[in-house]
Amino acid sequence: MGSKSDWSTMKAAADQLTALGVGYTKQVISAHRMPDEMFHFAETARENGLKVIIAGAGGAAHLPGMIAAKTTLPVIGVPVKTRTLNGIDSLLSIVQMPGGVPVATVAIGEAGAKNAALLAAEILAIEDQTLQHALTAFRAAQAQASRESSDALD
Numbered sequence: 001m002g003s004k005s006d007w008s009t010m011k012a013a014a015d016q017l018t019a020l021g022v023g024y025t026k027q028v029i030s031a032h033r034m035p036d037e038m039f040h041f042a043e044t045a046r047e048n049g050l051k052v053i054i055a056g057a058g059g060a061a062h063l064p065g066m067i068a069a070k071t072t073l074p075v076i077g078v079p080v081k082t083r084t085l086n087g088i089d090s091l092l093s094i095v096q097m098p099g100g101v102p103v104a105t106v107a108i109g110e111a112g113a114k115n116a117a118l119l120a121a122e123i124l125a126i127e128d129q130t131l132q133h134a135l136t137a138f139r140a141a142q143a144q145a146s147r148e149s150s151d152a153l154d
């Protein structure tokens with residue numbers, strides 16, 4: 001994430017990965033404030049064993065796109081909600097990548113962060129049957145919770 005201030009949003013991704021049993025590392029790394037470290041992070045991500053990168057940033061959110069520019073690992077961008085423009089700035093900065101350098105962009109805020117984790121898990125589950133089962137169980141539990149919430153309507 002671009003700043004520690006993004007953590008309250010990005011924690012939703014971390015919590016979802018933990019719930020699915022997916023290992024991850026988390027760190028603050030900013031394309032704007034730490035450009036050299038950001039380049040090094042992205043260039044060495046694959047050799048360091050990373051498989052998918054979830055990058056959350058707000059405002060002029062160049063971090064996901066710049067990471068994507070320096071690695072061919074899949075990058076999922078999370079637009080963090082901003083006080084001034086409600087995260088529309090983050091969303092447009094992340095989603096409008098030029099052809100050739102994809103960033104899979106999710107929705108603004110915590111729901112987007114949670115979906116980024118689920119999408120990362122789905123990518124990893126292509127070759128991981130245990131994770132496939134965890135995702136199937138997650139969907140079944142989610143459906144059951146929705147059914148029960150419907151039963152509780154009066």
Ligand SMILES: Nc1c(C(=O)O)ncn1[C@@H]1O[C@H](COP(=O)(O)O)[C@@H](O)[C@H]1O
Binds near residue numbers: 006
């Ligand atoms: N968008 C970026 C980048 C980047 O894209 O490199 N680095 C920091 N930021 C964002 O600036 C916002 C405010 O950061 P501060 O709260 O630290 O001032 C955060 O949402 C962060 O993601």
